[in-house]
Amino acid sequence: MNTLIDKYKGIHPGIILERLLNKKGISQRPFALSIDEYPQTINAISKGKRKLNTPLALKIEKRLNLEEGTLALLQTYFDIKEEKNKLEKNTPNLNLLRRSLFWDTDISKIDWQKQSVAVIKRVFERGNDIEKEEIKRFYSNEKIEEALAQGIRKPYTIYRNKEKV
Template sequence: MRFQLEKYKGIHPGIILERLLAKKEIAQRPFALSIGEHLQTINAITKGRRSLNTALALKIEAALSLEEGALAFLQTYYEIAQMKKKALHTPNLSHLRKSLFWDTDISKINWDKQYRAIIQRVYERGNETEKQELINFMDKKR
Protein backbone atom coordinates (compact mmCIF):
# COMPACT_ATOMS: atom_id res chain seq x y z
CA MET A 1 0.00 0.00 0.00
CA ARG A 2 3.05 2.27 0.30
CA PHE A 3 2.96 3.49 -3.31
CA GLN A 4 -0.78 4.14 -3.10
CA LEU A 5 -0.53 6.48 -0.10
CA GLU A 6 0.63 9.38 -2.26
CA LYS A 7 -2.63 9.54 -4.19
CA TYR A 8 -4.69 9.60 -0.97
CA LYS A 9 -2.90 12.55 0.66
CA GLY A 10 -5.39 15.14 1.87
CA ILE A 11 -8.32 12.70 2.01
CA HIS A 12 -9.83 11.94 5.42
CA PRO A 13 -8.69 8.44 6.49
CA GLY A 14 -12.27 7.59 7.44
CA ILE A 15 -13.26 7.65 3.77
CA ILE A 16 -10.48 5.18 3.01
CA LEU A 17 -11.55 3.05 5.97
CA GLU A 18 -15.14 3.00 4.75
CA ARG A 19 -14.01 1.87 1.29
CA LEU A 20 -11.76 -0.84 2.74
CA LEU A 21 -14.57 -2.20 4.90
CA ALA A 22 -16.96 -2.22 1.93
CA LYS A 23 -14.35 -3.90 -0.27
CA LYS A 24 -13.80 -6.64 2.32
CA GLU A 25 -17.57 -6.84 2.94
CA ILE A 26 -17.20 -6.09 6.64
CA ALA A 27 -20.01 -4.21 8.40
CA GLN A 28 -19.06 -1.43 10.80
CA ARG A 29 -20.71 -2.96 13.88
CA PRO A 30 -18.84 -6.31 13.83
CA PHE A 31 -15.63 -4.52 12.89
CA ALA A 32 -15.98 -2.09 15.81
CA LEU A 33 -16.65 -4.97 18.20
CA SER A 34 -13.69 -6.95 16.86
CA ILE A 35 -11.25 -4.14 17.65
CA GLY A 36 -12.91 -3.19 20.95
CA GLU A 37 -14.28 0.19 19.88
CA HIS A 38 -17.74 1.73 19.93
CA LEU A 39 -19.76 1.67 16.72
CA GLN A 40 -20.37 5.42 17.05
CA THR A 41 -16.60 6.05 17.02
CA ILE A 42 -16.06 4.05 13.83
CA ASN A 43 -19.13 5.61 12.21
CA ALA A 44 -17.99 9.16 13.06
CA ILE A 45 -14.55 8.43 11.60
CA THR A 46 -15.91 6.92 8.38
CA LYS A 47 -18.19 9.95 7.94
CA GLY A 48 -15.25 12.33 8.43
CA ARG A 49 -16.74 13.92 11.55
CA ARG A 50 -13.97 12.70 13.84
CA SER A 51 -10.23 12.49 13.49
CA LEU A 52 -8.36 9.23 13.80
CA ASN A 53 -5.92 9.09 16.70
CA THR A 54 -2.72 7.07 16.45
CA ALA A 55 -3.74 4.31 18.87
CA LEU A 56 -6.98 3.63 17.01
CA ALA A 57 -5.20 3.84 13.67
CA LEU A 58 -2.80 1.10 14.79
CA LYS A 59 -5.71 -1.12 15.91
CA ILE A 60 -7.51 -0.67 12.59
CA GLU A 61 -4.35 -1.25 10.57
CA ALA A 62 -3.63 -4.49 12.46
CA ALA A 63 -7.21 -5.71 12.01
CA LEU A 64 -7.22 -4.98 8.28
CA SER A 65 -3.60 -6.07 7.65
CA LEU A 66 -2.55 -2.63 6.48
CA GLU A 67 0.95 -1.24 6.60
CA GLU A 68 1.68 0.18 10.06
CA GLY A 69 1.24 3.94 10.12
CA ALA A 70 -0.71 4.18 6.87
CA LEU A 71 -3.89 5.60 8.38
CA ALA A 72 -1.97 7.84 10.78
CA PHE A 73 -0.05 9.14 7.75
CA LEU A 74 -3.34 9.90 5.98
CA GLN A 75 -4.72 11.65 9.08
CA THR A 76 -1.64 13.86 9.29
CA TYR A 77 -1.83 14.87 5.65
CA TYR A 78 -5.56 15.49 5.96
CA GLU A 79 -4.90 17.87 8.85
CA ILE A 80 -2.17 19.61 6.84
CA ALA A 81 -4.58 20.05 3.93
CA GLN A 82 -7.21 21.50 6.27
CA MET A 83 -4.71 23.96 7.75
CA LYS A 84 -3.63 25.09 4.28
CA LYS A 85 -7.25 25.51 3.27
CA LYS A 86 -7.91 27.59 6.38
CA ALA A 87 -4.80 29.72 5.77
CA LEU A 88 -6.04 30.59 2.29
CA HIS A 89 -9.25 31.96 3.81
CA THR A 90 -7.61 34.30 6.30
CA PRO A 91 -6.40 37.85 5.67
CA ASN A 92 -3.00 39.07 6.81
CA LEU A 93 -3.73 39.45 10.51
CA SER A 94 -0.70 41.69 11.05
CA HIS A 95 -2.63 44.44 9.22
CA LEU A 96 -5.63 44.15 11.56
CA ARG A 97 -5.57 45.39 15.15
CA LYS A 98 -6.69 42.83 17.72
CA SER A 99 -8.62 45.60 19.47
CA LEU A 100 -10.85 45.81 16.40
CA PHE A 101 -12.17 42.35 17.34
CA TRP A 102 -12.03 42.80 21.12
CA ASP A 103 -14.95 40.48 21.80
CA THR A 104 -13.64 37.41 19.97
CA ASP A 105 -10.44 35.49 19.29
CA ILE A 106 -9.29 36.86 15.93
CA SER A 107 -7.58 33.57 15.04
CA LYS A 108 -10.91 31.68 15.32
CA ILE A 109 -13.00 33.95 13.10
CA ASN A 110 -14.67 32.22 10.17
CA TRP A 111 -13.95 34.82 7.49
CA ASP A 112 -16.27 33.19 4.96
CA LYS A 113 -19.37 32.82 7.12
CA GLN A 114 -19.10 36.03 9.15
CA TYR A 115 -18.04 38.38 6.36
CA ARG A 116 -20.99 40.78 6.77
CA ALA A 117 -20.24 41.46 10.44
CA ILE A 118 -16.51 41.73 9.71
CA ILE A 119 -17.03 44.25 6.90
CA GLN A 120 -19.37 46.30 9.06
CA ARG A 121 -16.97 46.35 12.00
CA VAL A 122 -13.91 47.24 9.93
CA TYR A 123 -15.71 50.02 8.08
CA GLU A 124 -17.17 51.45 11.30
CA ARG A 125 -14.06 51.23 13.49
CA GLY A 126 -11.09 50.42 11.27
CA ASN A 127 -8.37 52.64 9.87
CA GLU A 128 -7.41 52.90 6.19
CA THR A 129 -4.81 50.11 6.39
CA GLU A 130 -7.40 47.71 7.83
CA LYS A 131 -9.98 48.70 5.24
CA GLN A 132 -7.45 48.15 2.45
CA GLU A 133 -6.50 44.72 3.83
CA LEU A 134 -10.17 43.78 3.90
CA ILE A 135 -10.64 44.95 0.30
CA ASN A 136 -7.59 42.92 -0.78
CA PHE A 137 -8.83 39.82 1.04
CA MET A 138 -12.54 39.87 0.24
CA ASP A 139 -13.77 39.37 -3.29
CA LYS A 140 -15.42 42.30 -5.06
CA LYS A 141 -18.99 40.96 -4.62
CA ARG A 142 -18.76 41.28 -0.87
Protein backbone atom coordinates in the same frame (compact mmCIF):
# COMPACT_ATOMS: atom_id res chain seq x y z
CA MET B 1 1.98 1.96 1.17
CA ASN B 2 3.31 4.82 -0.93
CA THR B 3 0.75 4.26 -3.66
CA LEU B 4 -2.12 4.26 -1.14
CA ILE B 5 -0.76 7.37 0.56
CA ASP B 6 -0.13 9.19 -2.72
CA LYS B 7 -3.51 8.20 -4.09
CA TYR B 8 -5.49 9.34 -1.04
CA LYS B 9 -3.30 12.16 0.26
CA GLY B 10 -5.47 14.93 1.71
CA ILE B 11 -8.61 12.78 2.01
CA HIS B 12 -9.95 12.04 5.48
CA PRO B 13 -8.79 8.53 6.50
CA GLY B 14 -12.32 7.68 7.65
CA ILE B 15 -13.53 7.85 4.06
CA ILE B 16 -10.76 5.44 3.08
CA LEU B 17 -11.70 3.20 6.02
CA GLU B 18 -15.32 3.12 4.86
CA ARG B 19 -14.23 2.17 1.33
CA LEU B 20 -11.96 -0.58 2.63
CA LEU B 21 -14.71 -2.02 4.81
CA ASN B 22 -17.19 -1.96 1.93
CA LYS B 23 -14.65 -3.55 -0.39
CA LYS B 24 -14.07 -6.38 2.08
CA GLY B 25 -17.79 -6.73 2.84
CA ILE B 26 -17.39 -5.89 6.52
CA SER B 27 -20.08 -3.95 8.39
CA GLN B 28 -18.99 -1.12 10.65
CA ARG B 29 -20.60 -2.38 13.84
CA PRO B 30 -19.06 -5.88 13.86
CA PHE B 31 -15.74 -4.40 12.80
CA ALA B 32 -15.82 -1.87 15.65
CA LEU B 33 -16.66 -4.56 18.16
CA SER B 34 -13.88 -6.79 16.81
CA ILE B 35 -11.29 -4.13 17.66
CA ASP B 36 -12.89 -3.25 21.02
CA GLU B 37 -14.14 0.12 19.88
CA TYR B 38 -17.54 1.80 20.05
CA PRO B 39 -19.48 1.53 16.78
CA GLN B 40 -20.38 5.23 17.06
CA THR B 41 -16.68 6.10 17.03
CA ILE B 42 -16.03 4.15 13.84
CA ASN B 43 -19.14 5.66 12.25
CA ALA B 44 -18.09 9.22 13.11
CA ILE B 45 -14.60 8.59 11.75
CA SER B 46 -15.89 6.99 8.55
CA LYS B 47 -18.13 10.02 7.95
CA GLY B 48 -15.17 12.36 8.39
CA LYS B 49 -16.69 13.98 11.48
CA ARG B 50 -13.98 12.82 13.86
CA LYS B 51 -10.20 12.54 13.67
CA LEU B 52 -8.51 9.17 13.66
CA ASN B 53 -6.06 9.00 16.55
CA THR B 54 -2.86 6.96 16.30
CA PRO B 55 -3.76 4.12 18.72
CA LEU B 56 -7.04 3.50 16.92
CA ALA B 57 -5.33 3.77 13.53
CA LEU B 58 -2.89 1.05 14.60
CA LYS B 59 -5.75 -1.23 15.71
CA ILE B 60 -7.58 -0.73 12.42
CA GLU B 61 -4.45 -1.26 10.34
CA LYS B 62 -3.63 -4.48 12.18
CA ARG B 63 -7.18 -5.82 11.75
CA LEU B 64 -7.33 -4.91 8.03
CA ASN B 65 -3.74 -6.06 7.33
CA LEU B 66 -2.62 -2.60 6.24
CA GLU B 67 0.95 -1.44 6.55
CA GLU B 68 1.56 0.13 9.94
CA GLY B 69 1.15 3.89 9.91
CA THR B 70 -0.85 4.15 6.70
CA LEU B 71 -4.04 5.56 8.22
CA ALA B 72 -2.12 7.68 10.72
CA LEU B 73 -0.18 9.26 7.85
CA LEU B 74 -3.39 9.85 5.92
CA GLN B 75 -4.79 11.64 9.00
CA THR B 76 -1.63 13.76 9.17
CA TYR B 77 -1.86 14.71 5.50
CA PHE B 78 -5.55 15.54 5.97
CA ASP B 79 -4.69 17.75 8.96
CA ILE B 80 -1.99 19.49 6.93
CA LYS B 81 -4.45 20.17 4.12
CA GLU B 82 -6.98 21.59 6.61
CA GLU B 83 -4.36 23.87 8.17
CA LYS B 84 -3.17 25.10 4.78
CA ASN B 85 -6.74 25.95 3.89
CA LYS B 86 -7.05 27.96 7.10
CA LEU B 87 -3.71 29.73 6.60
CA GLU B 88 -4.33 30.59 2.98
CA LYS B 89 -7.64 32.15 3.95
CA ASN B 90 -9.07 30.99 0.69
CA THR B 91 -12.61 31.56 1.85
CA PRO B 92 -14.83 34.59 1.59
CA ASN B 93 -15.89 36.31 4.80
CA LEU B 94 -18.40 33.75 6.09
CA ASN B 95 -19.86 36.31 8.49
CA LEU B 96 -21.31 38.08 5.46
CA LEU B 97 -22.84 34.96 3.90
CA ARG B 98 -26.03 33.49 5.32
CA ARG B 99 -25.75 29.79 6.07
CA SER B 100 -29.24 29.36 4.61
CA LEU B 101 -27.77 30.08 1.16
CA PHE B 102 -25.96 26.76 1.46
CA TRP B 103 -28.72 24.82 3.20
CA ASP B 104 -27.82 21.57 1.45
CA THR B 105 -24.17 21.43 2.48
CA ASP B 106 -21.85 22.15 5.38
CA ILE B 107 -20.53 25.64 4.62
CA SER B 108 -17.26 24.91 6.42
CA LYS B 109 -16.50 22.06 4.01
CA ILE B 110 -17.01 23.97 0.78
CA ASP B 111 -13.93 24.08 -1.44
CA TRP B 112 -14.33 27.70 -2.57
CA GLN B 113 -12.00 27.29 -5.54
CA LYS B 114 -13.15 23.94 -6.94
CA GLN B 115 -16.83 24.76 -6.42
CA SER B 116 -16.60 28.41 -7.46
CA VAL B 117 -19.12 28.13 -10.29
CA ALA B 118 -21.79 26.62 -8.04
CA VAL B 119 -21.09 29.14 -5.27
CA ILE B 120 -21.24 32.12 -7.62
CA LYS B 121 -24.48 30.92 -9.24
CA ARG B 122 -26.07 30.23 -5.86
CA VAL B 123 -25.18 33.63 -4.40
CA PHE B 124 -26.20 35.56 -7.49
CA GLU B 125 -29.52 33.69 -7.73
CA ARG B 126 -30.49 33.80 -4.05
CA GLY B 127 -28.14 36.18 -2.26
CA ASN B 128 -28.69 39.73 -1.08
CA ASP B 129 -26.55 42.72 -2.10
CA ILE B 130 -24.07 42.29 0.77
CA GLU B 131 -23.49 38.63 -0.16
CA LYS B 132 -23.06 39.48 -3.84
CA GLU B 133 -20.52 42.17 -2.96
CA GLU B 134 -18.54 39.70 -0.84
CA ILE B 135 -18.47 37.20 -3.71
CA LYS B 136 -17.36 39.98 -6.07
CA ARG B 137 -14.56 40.85 -3.65
CA PHE B 138 -13.47 37.23 -3.27
CA TYR B 139 -13.57 36.09 -6.90
CA SER B 140 -12.26 37.92 -9.95
CA ASN B 141 -14.71 39.64 -12.28
CA GLU B 142 -13.69 37.26 -15.07
CA LYS B 143 -14.46 34.22 -12.94
CA ILE B 144 -17.87 35.63 -11.98
CA GLU B 145 -18.77 36.49 -15.58
CA GLU B 146 -17.67 33.05 -16.75
CA ALA B 147 -19.68 31.27 -14.05
CA LEU B 148 -22.82 33.29 -14.68
CA ALA B 149 -22.52 32.81 -18.45
CA GLN B 150 -22.54 29.03 -17.97
CA GLY B 151 -26.01 29.20 -16.50
CA ILE B 152 -27.72 31.27 -19.18
CA ARG B 153 -30.41 29.26 -20.89
CA LYS B 154 -34.11 29.63 -21.18
CA PRO B 155 -36.13 27.08 -19.25
CA TYR B 156 -38.51 24.79 -21.10
CA THR B 157 -37.07 25.63 -24.51
CA ILE B 158 -37.41 22.75 -26.92
CA TYR B 159 -35.15 22.46 -29.94
CA ARG B 160 -35.89 20.25 -32.93
CA ASN B 161 -33.34 20.07 -35.70
CA LYS B 162 -31.59 23.12 -34.26
CA GLU B 163 -34.78 25.23 -34.59
CA LYS B 164 -36.60 26.68 -31.65
CA VAL B 165 -40.15 25.36 -31.23
